[in-house]
Amino acid sequence: MTFTDSRTLVIGGSSGIGLATAVAAARAGAIVTIASRQAAKLDSALRELGPSGSAVQLDIRDAAAVENYFGECGEWDHVVVSASETKSGSIHGLSLGDARAAMESKFWGAYHVARACRIRPGGSLTLVSGVFSQRPNKEAVLQGAINAALEGLARGLALSLAPVRVNVVSPSVTRTPLWDKLDETHREIKYTEASMRFPAGRVGQPEDIAAAILYVAANPYSTGATILVDGGDALV
Numbered sequence: 001m002t003f004t005d006s007r008t009l010v011i012g013g014s015s016g017i018g019l020a021t022a023v024a025a026a027r028a029g030a031i032v033t034i035a036s037r038q039a040a041k042l043d044s045a046l047r048e049l050g051p052s053g054s055a056v057q058l059d060i061r062d063a064a065a066v067e068n069y070f071g072e073c074g075e076w077d078h079v080v081v082s083a084s085e086t087k088s089g090s091i092h093g094l095s096l097g098d099a100r101a102a103m104e105s106k107f108w109g110a111y112h113v114a115r116a117c118r119i120r121p122g123g124s125l126t127l128v129s130g131v132f133s134q135r136p137n138k139e140a141v142l143q144g145a146i147n148a149a150l151e152g153l154a155r156g157l158a159l160s161l162a163p164v165r166v167n168v169v170s171p172s173v174t175r176t177p178l179w180d181k182l183d184e185t186h187r188e189i190k191y192t193e194a195s196m197r198f199p200a201g202r203v204g205q206p207e208d209i210a211a212a213i214l215y216v217a218a219n220p221y222s223t224g225a226t227i228l229v230d231g232g233d234a235l236v
């Protein structure tokens with residue numbers, strides 16, 4: 001399977017890993033639609049995507065909105081969900097409200113999409129989790145649980161949505177606007193510390209993760225897989 005002329009939807013495609021995936025898919029010949037909540041971010045991402053791209057405002061936490069959208073947008077070749085907004089913290093540091101909101105965004109958002117989307121046989125649904133599912137972090141306990149839940153969800157979906165293929169790509173620290181929540185100094189300290197610890201000697205670029213997403217989406221023998229693209233973080 002190639003991306004040429006494929007209808008490819010990237011939810012979370014206005015930023016970071018999603019935007020890099022949308023750009024890479026468009027370069028591979030896909031007709032790409034990006035989706036996220038904020039019009040301004042979508043507009044700016046569309047400028048990077050080029051003339052064949054289109055955008056839709058969608059909040060995947062809203063199950064009814066997701067169902068309505070997929071009810072009218074037709075069948076896709078590839079759907080990617082890299083959308084989420086989550087706060088992290090230790091079990092006592094994160095409020096219950098923020099913990100539930102994180103699950104609502106990253107897990108239930110993906111679940112709503114998986115339930116509503118229509119993908120042609122042999123096409124693909126790809127979710128994005130994160131290395132904390134395999135290498136827990138005491139300051140991000142829930143993140144690990146959400147990522148593990150997504151990976152389990154994808155394995156079940158690979159059975160129940162077959163012959164649609166369902167996979168997960170699991171990154172570790174990657175330079176994206178997700179880290180804009182830290183000031184520049186703390187962000188660079190985080191990247192430097194991670195680079196020194198990771199066997200790969202660097203942190204990820206969004207394009208590294210996008211390449212893995214395109215690989216599992218296009219490979220007709222990949223389904224139910226979780227692919228780590230983590231610089232070796234899970235090993236150390």
Ligand SMILES: NC(=O)c1ccc[n+]([C@@H]2O[C@H](COP(=O)([O-])OP(=O)(O)OC[C@H]3O[C@@H](n4cnc5c(N)ncnc54)[C@H](OP(=O)(O)O)[C@@H]3O)[C@@H](O)[C@H]2O)c1
Binds near residue numbers: 018041084128130177
């Ligand atoms: N970057 C890392 O170091 C890293 C590491 C491990 C795992 N991950 C995971 O990788 C995924 C992508 O992260 P990223 O770094 O690319 O983040 P990012 O740059 O912050 O991008 C997140 C995207 O999701 C969209 N979004 C957020 N909530 C949404 C919602 N409810 N409905 C629709 N769209 C929504 C955002 O746009 P709007 O604001 O316009 O909605 C944006 O396009 C996330 O699940 C993240 O947890 C990232």
